[in-house]
Amino acid sequence: MDPVSLMIILGIVLGMIVFLYGRYLSANYGEILPSEEVTRAFESHEVHPGFVYYTSGPDDFPNAIIGIDEKWTLVTDTWKKKDFSPEAMKETVENMRHRASTILLPLHGFVILDNKKFPIGIWYSLMEARTRVKMAGEREAVVFPPRSDTWTRYEKR
Numbered sequence: 001m002d003p004v005s006l007m008i009i010l011g012i013v014l015g016m017i018v019f020l021y022g023r024y025l026s027a028n029y030g031e032i033l034p035s036e037e038v039t040r041a042f043e044s045h046e047v048h049p050g051f052v053y054y055t056s057g058p059d060d061f062p063n064a065i066i067g068i069d070e071k072w073t074l075v076t077d078t079w080k081k082k083d084f085s086p087e088a089m090k091e092t093v094e095n096m097r098h099r100a101s102t103i104l105l106p107l108h109g110f111v112i113l114d115n116k117k118f119p120i121g122i123w124y125s126l127m128e129a130r131t132r133v134k135m136a137g138e139r140e141a142v143v144f145p146p147r148s149d150t151w152t153r154y155e156k157r
Contacts, residue, residue, distance in 0.1 A: 028115055028134055028135045029115060029132060029133065029134050029135070030112065030113045030114045030115050030120070030132075030133040030134070030135065030141065031112075031113045031117070031133070032110045032111070032112050032113070032123055032130050032131070032132070032133060033110055033111050033113065034108055034109075034110055034127075035109050035110055035111045035122075036109070037109070037111075038109025038110060038111055038122045038123070038124070039107070039108055039109035039124075040109070041109065041122070042065070042089075042093055042107075042109050042122075042124040043093065043097075043107075043109075045086050045087075045089045045090035045093055046086070046089070047084045047085065047086050047089050048067060048122075050069060050070050051067030051068060051069060051070065051121065051122065052067065052068050052070055052074070052081065053065065053066070053067045053068075053081070053082045053083070053084050054066050054067075054068070054074060054076070054079035054080060054081055054082060055079070055080050055082050055092070056078060056079055056080070056145035056146060057145075057146075057148065057150060057151075059080075060092075060095050061092075061095040061096050061098075061099045061151065062092065062096065063125060063129055063145065063146045063147070063148070063150035063151065064123060064124065064125035064129055064145065064146050064150075065082075065092065065093075065096075065123070065124045065125070066079065066112065066121055066122065066123050066124075066143055067121050067122045068112070068120060068121040068141070068143070069119070069120050069121055071139060072120050072121070072139050072140070072141055073139060073140045073141070074141060074142075074143060075136045075137075075140050075141065075142045076142065076143070076145075078145050079143070079145060093107075093124070096124075096125075099151060100126060102155070103151070103154040103155055105126050105127070105128070105154060106126075106127070107124060107125060107126060108124070108125070108126070108127050109122060109123065109124050110122065110123040110124070110125075110130060111123075112133055112141075112143065113133075114133075114135060114141065115135050120133075120141060121141075121143070123143075125146060125150070126146075126150060126154075128150075128154075129146035129147070129150045130146070131143070131144040131145065131146055132144055
């Protein structure tokens, strides 16, 4: 076999290995996708009874709020569990909206999907604060919190 053909075959084999390995690594990760419906729910201060809510960052204006389906377990040592009433949700969301308006960045809602593309929760934050979700086991998810300087890095601009 000539060297050019050998290089082509080797390139194809290596490409397939990289592709398959990438698929294997991503098999345990979900997604966090923008959702106008989730944005409206948070901005209407809705508290869904089937969700367990958590915040990340300061209590007055969290870096993010998430709601995880009660059938799932959030594996975390950083998210703080919150029992939101509609009034408490309103106060927290309005505090976040006020702070976001001072840095001229909008807040958005997102749907959290598992690795099979099924919704497992919701997320509310600055668009730039999104992160990733990893499946930890059967109906267990790790939702990585946003950076701790979510607000301050934009306030210093």
